[in-house]
Amino acid sequence: VVYIKTLYRNEKDYVDKKVKISGWIRTLRASNAFGFIEVNDGTFFKNIQVVFDNKLENFKEISKLPISSSISVTGTLVATPDAKQPFEIHADAVVVEGMSNSDFPLQKKRHTFEYLRTISHLRPRSNAFSAVFRVRSVAAYAIHKFFQERDFVYVNTPLITSSDCEGAGEMFQVTTLDMKNPPLTEDGKIDYSKDFFGKQSHLTVSGQLNGESYALAFRNIYTFGPTFRAENSNTTRHAAEFWMVEPELAFADLSDYMDCAEEMLKYVINYVMEQCPEEMEFFNKFIDKGLLERLNHVATSDFKRISYTDAVELLLKSGKEFEYPVKWGDDLQTEHERYLTEEIFKKPVFVTDYPKDIKAFYMKLNDDNKTVAAADCLVPGIGEIIGGSQREESLEKLSARMDALGLDKETYWWYLELRKYGETMHSGFGLGFERLIMYITGMSNIRDVIPFPRTTGLCEF
Ligand code: 4AD
Ligand code: MG
Numbered sequence: 001v002v003y004i005k006t007l008y009r010n011e012k013d014y015v016d017k018k019v020k021i022s023g024w025i026r027t028l029r030a031s032n033a034f035g036f037i038e039v040n041d042g043t044f045f046k047n048i049q050v051v052f053d054n055k056l057e058n059f060k061e062i063s064k065l066p067i068s069s070s071i072s073v074t075g076t077l078v079a080t081p082d083a084k085q086p087f088e089i090h091a092d093a094v095v096v097e098g099m100s101n102s103d104f105p106l107q108k109k110r111h112t113f114e115y116l117r118t119i120s121h122l123r124p125r126s127n128a129f130s131a132v133f134r135v136r137s138v139a140a141y142a143i144h145k146f147f148q149e150r151d152f153v154y155v156n157t158p159l160i161t162s163s164d165c166e167g168a169g170e171m172f173q174v175t176t177l178d179m180k181n182p183p184l185t186e187d188g189k190i191d192y193s194k195d196f197f198g199k200q201s202h203l204t205v206s207g208q209l210n211g212e213s214y215a216l217a218f219r220n221i222y223t224f225g226p227t228f229r230a231e232n233s234n235t236t237r238h239a240a241e242f243w244m245v246e247p248e249l250a251f252a253d254l255s256d257y258m259d260c261a262e263e264m265l266k267y268v269i270n271y272v273m274e275q276c277p278e279e280m281e282f283f284n285k286f287i288d289k290g291l292l293e294r295l296n297h298v299a300t301s302d303f304k305r306i307s308y309t310d311a312v313e314l315l316l317k318s319g320k321e322f323e324y325p326v327k328w329g330d331d332l333q334t335e336h337e338r339y340l341t342e343e344i345f346k347k348p349v350f351v352t353d354y355p356k357d358i359k360a361f362y363m364k365l366n367d368d369n370k371t372v373a374a375a376d377c378l379v380p381g382i383g384e385i386i387g388g389s390q391r392e393e394s395l396e397k398l399s400a401r402m403d404a405l406g407l408d409k410e411t412y413w414w415y416l417e418l419r420k421y422g423e424t425m426h427s428g429f430g431l432g433f434e435r436l437i438m439y440i441t442g443m444s445n446i447r448d449v450i451p452f453p454r455t456t457g458l459c460e461f
Contacts, residue, residue, distance in 0.1 A: 005044035007077065011087055014077045019089060021048065022072040022097065024125065030063035037062075037094075039073065045131055045278040049088040050075065056094060067107055068100040068125065113448050120452050120461045128287070131279035132449055135272055136437050142271035143224060143245055143433075146264050152247060153218040157207030159226060162199055163411050165209050166360050170231045171202035172240075203228035206430060207246050209362070209415050212391060215248035215426055216418055222247040224433075234456045236445045237334070237382060239434060241454040248428035254364075254373045254390045257427040258305065258350050261377055261386055265348070265436075266299045272440055273299075279441075288442025294380070295440065297347065304349040308332075308371065311340060311351050318344070331358045337383035348379045361401050362415075363389040375429075379439050388429025395419035 002019045023041030030036070034053040041048075050073050052062060065071070075091040105111075105119055106126050116123040123129045144154065160174050176196040177183065183191040192200040207223040214221045227244040247264075249256060273280055273295060284292045306314075315326040315336055320343075324333045332340075332351065341349050353371040356363070363372035377386035392398045398419060402409050409416060437449040447453040452461045 001072075003043040004039075004041045004046070004048050007048065007087070008044055008046060011077075011079070015079045015087065017077055018074065018092075019077050020072060020074045021089065023048075023070065025065055025067055025069050025071060025100075028063075028065055028067065035059075035063050037065075037071075037073075039071065040125075040130075042130075045127075045134065045276075045282065046085070049085055050091050050094070051088055052091040052094055056091065058094065058096075061096065062094050065096065066100045066102040066104060068104040070097040070100075071095060072097055113445065117447055117453070124451070127282065129448075131276075131282050132437070132441055132443060133451060135276050135279050135441055136449065138275050139268055139272050139437060139440060140224070140433070142268040142275075143222075143264070145271070146267045147220075147222045147247065150220070152220040152222045153214065155207075155211060155214045155218075155221045155223050156225065157204070157210040157223050157246075159204050159228075160197075160201050161204045161210075162197070162201050163209060163415070164202070165204070165206035165362075167405060167407060168205070168231075170229045171205055172228050172230050174201045174203060205229055206244065208248070208428060208430065209412075211246050211248040211428065212426065213414070213418055215250045215428065216422065216424070219250045220247070232456055235334075236447075237435060237438075239446050239450060239453055239455050242446070242450065243433035245431040245433055246428060248426060250424055250426045252390075252427045253425055254352065254375055254427055257388050257390070257429050258303075258352075258375055258377075261388065261429050261431070262303050262348075262350075264431075265377075265385075268436065269295050269299045269440060283442045291442040298379075301347060303377070304345045304347060305352060305375075306340075306349060307352050308354045311349075314344060315339065329355050329357070334383045337378045338380070341378045341380040341383075346380065348377060348385075350375045350377050356401075359389070361405050361407060362391050362398070364392045365397055365401070373427075377429075381442075381444075382435055382439055384432075385435045385439060386429050386431045388427065390425065390427040393419060393423045393425060395423075 001022055004021060007014055021041055023039040026038040026040050026047050028037045037050040038047040039050055056062060072095045073089055073091050074093045075089040077087055078090050079087050106122060116126060124133055164171055183194045185191045204227060206227060211221055211223050223246040226241060228241055230240060231238060249260060280292060312326055312328050320339060322335050326336055352375040353366060354374045355370060356365060356372045359372050359374050363374045366373055373390035375388055376384050379385050395416060434446050434449050438446060443449050447455060
C-alpha cells in the first residue's frame with residue numbers, strides 16, 4: 001500500500017507504475033461505462049481520483065457504493081497535467097473493505113460547524129476537520145521541537161492535585177466518597193480524611209507550581225498536558241478540559257519570558273505554514289480570508305509590549321464605548337483586549353504589570369507595591385492566548401501575600417520551601433493550546449479545535 005501523501009510528495013517516482021491505496025470514498029459518480037471515485041486515505045489533506053470502468057468484474061457494485069465506504073484500489077498512477085489534480089489512478093481492481101450505510105451524514109453538501117459538533121465521531125472525515133486536526137498534531141510537535149532544540153526538559157506534572165494554582169476555586173473535585181451520603185466530621189462537614197487520598201483533591205488547573213520546582217533543578221522546563229477548569233463560562237474561547245503548555249525558566253525575568261514566548265509563537269506558526277501548506281491554503285480560502293497574510297506578518301514583526309496602566313489610558317482615550325467600561329484596577333475584558341490588538345496595534349500585544357489584586361498569588365510584586373510582574377499575550381481575533389509572570393521569590397513576601405488572600409499555607413508547604421533552598425529569579429507562562437490552534441487556523445470556536453470538546457453542558461462522545 002502506498003500512502004496518498006507519499007504519492008503527492010513523490011509523484012514522479014510513481015507515474016506509470018502500479019500502486020495500491022486504501023481509504024474512504026469522498027465522492028463517487030459513474031455512468032454505464034466508467035466512473036470516478038475521490039478517495040481519501042487520511043494521510044493527506046487532498047483526495048486522489050480513481051478512474052474505473054466496466055472491465056472490472058464488480059463494476060456494478062462499485063458504481064453504487066455509498067459515500068464513506070472503505071476500499072482498496074490497485075491500479076496505475078497516471079499523470080494528468082491538464083486536469084485539476086496532477087494525477088489519477090486507473091484501477092485494475094477495487095476491493096470493498098467495508099460498505100457504508102447509505103445515510104452517512106457527511107454527504108457532499110456543506111454543513112455548519114454547529115451540526116458537525118453533534119457528530120464529533122465522524123467530523124474528522126470532513127475537509128475542515130481533517131485540516132484542523134492535522135494542524136493541531138503538527139503544532140504540538142512544533143512545540144516539543146522548539147523546546148527540545150533549546151534543551152528544555154519536558155516535565156509531566158500531576159493531573160490530580162490538592163493545590164489550586166490559580167486560587168480561583170474553579171476546580172473539578174476528584175473523590176471516591178459516596179457524595180449522596182458522605183461521611184461527616186463532628187461539626188457536620190464532609191470528612192475528606194476518609195477519601196482515597198485522605199484529603200480533598202481536584203483535577204489540576206495548571207501544572208505551574210510543580211513546574212517551578214523542576215525549573216529550580218533543570219533550569220528550563222516545559223509541561224504540555226491536559227488542564228481542567230470548572231469555570232462556568234459558556235464562550236467560544238473557554239473549555240472545561242483544554243491543553244496547556246507551561247514553560248518555566250530559572251534565572252529569567254519578565255522580559256526573558258516574553259522573548260521566549262514570542263520566539264515560540266513565531267516558530268510554531270512558521271513550522272505549521274511550512275509543513276501544512278495545503279491545510280493553511282484551505283483555511284485562508286474558506287475559513288478566514290487574509291489569514292496567511294496576517295500570520296506572515298506576525299511571524300516577521302515584533303510584538304508590542306505595553307503596561308496595563310498605559311493600555312488602560314489608551315483605551316480610555318480611544319473614546320470607544322465598551323459594553324463593560326474600562327477602569328484601572330479591573331481586569332481587561334475580551335472586548336478591551338480585542339480592541340487593543342485589532343484596532344490600536346493590529347498585532348500581538350504583551351500587556352504587562354497588572355494590578356496585583358486581579359492576578360494570582362505567586363506573581364512577583366513590583367516596587368510600586370500595587371502591580372505585579374505579570375504579562376498576558378493578546379492576539380487579534382481571540383484576546384488572551386498566554387498568561388505568565390515572574391514569580392515571587394521572597395519567602396516573606398510570598399507568605400504575606402498568601403495570608404492576605406486567605407490561602408492555606410500548609411497545602412503549599414513544599415512550594416514555599418522552594419524559596420528556602422537556593423531560590424533564584426524565575427519566570428514562566430502558560431499557553432492555551434486550543435487558543436493557539438484557533439489563532440493559526442482562523443477557526444472561531446474552541447469546540448472546533450479539540451477533537452471531543454468538554455464545555456458547559458457538553459460531555460458526549
Ligand atoms: O492565564 P492562565 O490562567 O495562567 C495559568 O494557568 C498560569 N499558571 C500559567 C503559567 O504561568 N504557567 O492560563 C493560561 C492560558 C490562558 O492564557 C489561555 O490561553 C488558556 O491558558 N486558558 C484556557 N483555554 C481554554 N479554556 C479555558 N477555560 C482556559 N483557561 C485558560
Ligand atoms: Mg490568564
